[in-house]
Amino acid sequence: MVKCIEAETLSSEIPNDSTIALVGFGGMGQCDKILKAIGQNFKQKGHPNNLTVFHTAGQSDKTNGIEYIAEEGLISRVIGGHWGLAPKMRGLIEENKIDCYCFPQGQLTHLLRAMANKMPGQISPIGIGTFIDPRIEGGKFNERTKQKEDLIKVVIIEQEEFLLYPSIAFDYVFIRGTSIDENGNITAEEEPLKLEILSAAHAAKAYGGKVIAQVKYEVKKDTMHPKDVVVPGYLVDGYVIVDDPDTEHRQVPSTVYNPVFSGDVRTPSVSLEPIPLDIRKVIGRRAVQEVTDPAVVNLGIGIPGDVIGPITHEEGLNSLITLTLESGIVGGVPIGANEFGVARNADAILDHEYLFDYYHGTGIDITFMGAAEVDQTGNVNVSKFGTRSVGCGGFIDITQTAKKVIFCTTFTGGGLKVEVENGKLSIIQEGKIKKFKNQVQQITYSGRFAADHDNDVIYVTERAVFVLTKDGLVLTEIAPGIDIEKDILAQMEFKPIISSDLSEMDPRLFVDGPMKLFNQNVISFKQEAFQRTN
Structure with missing residues (x-):
């Protein structure tokens, strides 16, 4: 039988200098009881300390998860993908209190x-030409780490360049499920995501590490359906039972448990209200106009994750396209905000790493991504801007192989206010921060790589649309009511190429109510279907 242990006892048993791995996605899937105990034990006794922490996706909703252990001295090094919703952890990184390596989420x-197969590491072209490339920054995410060793290497296989992401031995892996039986078998029936808990458990055992689970329920052996078991008992060394799910085991930040998010109940479509018309919806609408063929689509965090799903639902396009989220969600309507990664009415919930198989191998048809900075060569920065070091998440994995990339961003930042009415856009207050730079602070997306590979890349803002060419960015559309000199060119650090066919953005973007994109696009969909069957 697998042993039940107290979180406080576990935190005392973790040796100093250990390497621990966390599994979660934003505010979901966190082992909050375990992480709270580790943080409290360190504050009271100074133990454990000097930990190396590994994780793939972001691990907090601003208050939970990795934030419980974000203490100087407790952690000495972190290897992960994203800290946008982990302010304390981000503070340690930005203030050079810990070593930090930022690698693409899918690669992790x-x-x-x-690691589960005892390989020397993960070999992939993903990351070449970005800040992950050791010839640029090597994923070293602060000044302190720049003085440390390179972890990533460039390797040549049959005259082609790849990056080697090295294997890392774990002492402990913390995973979360819903129920555990007397043999240690774990199910995840109430979880909104499957994540990578099985792969993480295999990776730990391959190097002699321990697998500890946090669960809500204990059940008798032989009562679980074998297909429901997500981690078999022989991989599990111990488990922690939560006392208070409200504070230790919330399904998503907004609720302890909602069967809609775990796929057990479907919400009637009529209950999904349209989002209000604002600057973000304008950007999302224009981006959605690029969907003119049957497509498998990915939504990134920010504007895409918050508005694209509701827009496609409002326009009746969900039956014609397949929306995916990197967390493993297929179909449905994404929640967005600090619950990005979860959806209502999902058609499938895959393991985290399996959806990245599709992203890396086949390549998504269209990905909608945010952008913090864009430069004249088409480079995009979403990982580090100003003093904020948020990380790349799955951005590099997805954009480097997508057949079409649509970046969605406001034209300026820092106080931008606009008015959307009567088919026009008015700038009430210009943003203080220019997003279109001579040079981005960090290369999260390589415009040169994209242009060299003839990738289809579009940059959508509320007032202008650009496309990427081998010669740089080309301005192709401007919003009605916008002055090209005052509102566009004067708000950029470089002058883009201006298309000889410069046109006005569709005025329907700036009018409340459905745009009837289904009626517009369905002809294209039907023509494509006809061609495929004849």
């Missing part, structure tokens, strides 16, 4: 499988 999920 696949690294777990490589």
Whole structure:
């Protein structure tokens, strides 16, 4: 039988200098009781300390998860993908209190499988030409880490360049499920995501590490359906039972448990209200106009994750496209905000790493991504801007292989106010921060790589649309009511190429109510279907 242990006892048993791995996605899937106990034990006794922490996706909703252990001295090094919703952890990184290596989320999920197979690491072209490339920054995410060793290497296989993401031995892996039986078998029936808990458990055992689970329920052996078991008992060394799910085991930040998010109940479509018309919806609408063929689509965090799903639902396009979220969600309507990664009415919930198989191998048809900075060569920065070091998440994995990339961003930042009415856009207050730079602070997306590979790349804002060419960014559309000199060119650090066919953005973007995109696009969909069957 697998032993039940107290979180406080577990935190005392973790040796100093250990390497621990966390599994979660934003505010979901966190082992909050375990992490709270580790943080409290360190504050009271100074133990454990000097930990290396590994994780794939972001691990907090601003208050939970990794934030419980974000203490100087407790952690000495972190290897992960994203800290946008982890302000304390981000503070340690930005203030050079810890070493920090930022690697692509999908590569880290696949690294777990490589480790499970005792491989030297994960080999992939993903990251070449970005700040991950050791010839640029090597994923070293602060000044302190720049003085430390390179972890990533460039390797040549049959005259082609790849990056080697090295294997890392774990002492402990913390995973979360819903129920555990007397043999240690774990199910995840109330969880909104499957994540990479099985791969993480395999990776730990391959190097002699321990697997500890946090669960809500204990059940008798032989009562679980074998297909429901997500981690078999022989991989589990111990488990912690939560006392208070409200504070220790919330399904998503907004609720302890909602069967809609775990896929057990479907919400009637009529209950999904349209989002209000504002600057973000204008950007999302224009981006959605690029969907003119049957497509498998990915939504990134920020504007895409918050508005694209509701827009496609409002326009009746969900039956014609397949929306995916990197967390493993297929179909449905994404929640967005600090619950990005979860959806209502999902058609499928896959393991985290399996969806990245599709992203890396087949390549998504269209990905909608945010952008903090864009430069004249088409480079995009979403990982580090100003003093904020948020990380790349799955951005690099997805954009580097997508057939079409649509970046969605406001034209300026820092106080921008606009008015959307009567088919026009008015700038009430210009943003203080220019997003279109001579040079981005960090290369999260390589415009040169994209242009060299003839990738289809579009940059959508509320007032202008650009496309990427080998010669740089080309301005192709401007919003009605916008002055090109005052509102566009004067708000950029470089002058883009201006298309000889410069046109006005569709005025329907700036009018409340459905745009009837289904009626507009369905002809294209039907023509495509006809061609495929004849």
